[in-house]
Amino acid sequence: MPAHGSSIHEQGCDRLREALRADLDFHGKNGKHATHAWHSFPAKFPPQLPQFFIESFTVADDIVLDPMSGSGTTLVEAARLGRQAIGCDIDPLARMIAAAKLLPVNAVQALETGTALIQAAQRALHRDRDQLEHALNRRFDPKTRAFIDFWFLPQQQLELLALLQGIEKVQQEGLQAFFKIVFSSTIIAKSGGVSLARDLAHTRPHKVTDKKPNSAFVEFTKRLKQNLATHVADTANPKHSGRVLSTGAASTGLPSDSVDLIVTSPPYANNAIDYMRAHKFSLVWFGWNIDALSRIRARYLGHDAAGTTQFNGLPRQCETTLTQLAERDAKKAAALRRYFGEMSTVIKEMWRVLKKGQPAVIVVGTSNLRGLDVETHKGLAALGEKVGFELAGIGVRRLDRDKRMMPARWGSQRHSQIEERMHQEYVIGLIKFR
Numbered sequence: 001m002p003a004h005g006s007s008i009h010e011q012g013c014d015r016l017r018e019a020l021r022a023d024l025d026f027h028g029k030n031g032k033h034a035t036h037a038w039h040s041f042p043a044k045f046p047p048q049l050p051q052f053f054i055e056s057f058t059v060a061d062d063i064v065l066d067p068m069s070g071s072g073t074t075l076v077e078a079a080r081l082g083r084q085a086i087g088c089d090i091d092p093l094a095r096m097i098a099a100a101k102l103l104p105v106n107a108v109q110a111l112e113t114g115t116a117l118i119q120a121a122q123r124a125l126h127r128d129r130d131q132l133e134h135a136l137n138r139r140f141d142p143k144t145r146a147f148i149d150f151w152f153l154p155q156q157q158l159e160l161l162a163l164l165q166g167i168e169k170v171q172q173e174g175l176q177a178f179f180k181i182v183f184s185s186t187i188i189a190k191s192g193g194v195s196l197a198r199d200l201a202h203t204r205p206h207k208v209t210d211k212k213p214n215s216a217f218v219e220f221t222k223r224l225k226q227n228l229a230t231h232v233a234d235t236a237n238p239k240h241s242g243r244v245l246s247t248g249a250a251s252t253g254l255p256s257d258s259v260d261l262i263v264t265s266p267p268y269a270n271n272a273i274d275y276m277r278a279h280k281f282s283l284v285w286f287g288w289n290i291d292a293l294s295r296i297r298a299r300y301l302g303h304d305a306a307g308t309t310q311f312n313g314l315p316r317q318c319e320t321t322l323t324q325l326a327e328r329d330a331k332k333a334a335a336l337r338r339y340f341g342e343m344s345t346v347i348k349e350m351w352r353v354l355k356k357g358q359p360a361v362i363v364v365g366t367s368n369l370r371g372l373d374v375e376t377h378k379g380l381a382a383l384g385e386k387v388g389f390e391l392a393g394i395g396v397r398r399l400d401r402d403k404r405m406m407p408a409r410w411g412s413q414r415h416s417q418i419e420e421r422m423h424q425e426y427v428i429g430l431i432k433f434r
């Protein structure tokens, strides 16, 4: 507890420091309630993590922001708890997933409409195969079509298109968004998905030529039922509205001093999870072409495509790491410089939009680059202080490998050095005071 008579400033820091000392592991807790399990997403939060900070630092109707909202865990928790949820993400599939999870859905209606939709798609394939083949040929540009032909067998292509045509006819916004997520989760799945990829849920698109992909109808039916099973209206339907913006985290477009709390997690510094590599399997069906998706991928924070911007003036913590890494690998050091530089603009934006006295919570894992632990958390904390935040502290949470889906290669190297370094992540607590 803060000492009697201590300033608001100290009290704020004390409260956040205390929160960072709490058990942030949340092992053994069920994270599949409400809409959280609707779609796989690597490195998503356990819902209890944003819930804890939202309940500790905001009240009803406050604004909670996640500027790198991914599958929307922070947003769903904020909306469920009656806060206004705002997210940003440059990844169109992340936005689709998060937006769908924020819209109310009537489970009975969803099951009825979904079942009718599957039956209509089956009939269409049976009766109008030619029409579907024709539509398939017109729907994609040559490069995107070649991608689809490489990864999906002709039967699954037709089944997917038949389902999609039905989904596109659904008028109600929340229902259509829900079916799109069901559709996408039949593709971005572990080995059971409808493509020839091995494990898209872990962003592993290796082709398995002798794989016998499941029927899209069967998978859609399965996922529809699974998603609705956890959907208990009073906990799943949000109490408050939420929105997901397509702006990058560095320029949210939100007014200054308007946000009550930020809970977010950026991508890893070494780009360990290549979201777009898996997401394009789904996005091509929703009208995105391969070239456009490659351009979005290059805008990912920390992407190793050569940037044109110079990132100088980083804090000493970052510069020291960069010097050590440059001695081992100049190219990786340049990519890490870009990551720290971009994160600096993102954290500056967080500072701008937050109200005075309010916290930003940034959750990040560290990265091992050429045998060097880059201690990303310390770098980001130093960046936070540089842009004007007060650093209340850095909490540690042990990852539950079964829950927070990490890149597959980490999971398979249980005893390797990198695995040892990757078994925890850091919770950076910053407060804006000026």
Ligand SMILES: C[S@@+](CC[C@H](N)C(=O)[O-])C[C@H]1O[C@@H](n2cnc3c(N)ncnc32)[C@H](O)[C@@H]1O
Binding pocket: 041, 042, 043, 044, 045, 067, 068, 069, 070, 071, 072, 073, 074, 088, 089, 090, 091, 094, 247, 248, 249, 250, 264, 265, 266, 267, 268, 275, 299, 300, 301
């Ligand atoms: C670790 S994930 C967030 C996961 C999220 N906490 C959840 O529970 O699902 C990081 C997210 O940052 C997003 N991202 C990458 N670059 C971005 C940028 N420049 N602006 C906004 N979001 C970005 C990625 O698309 C990804 O969804």
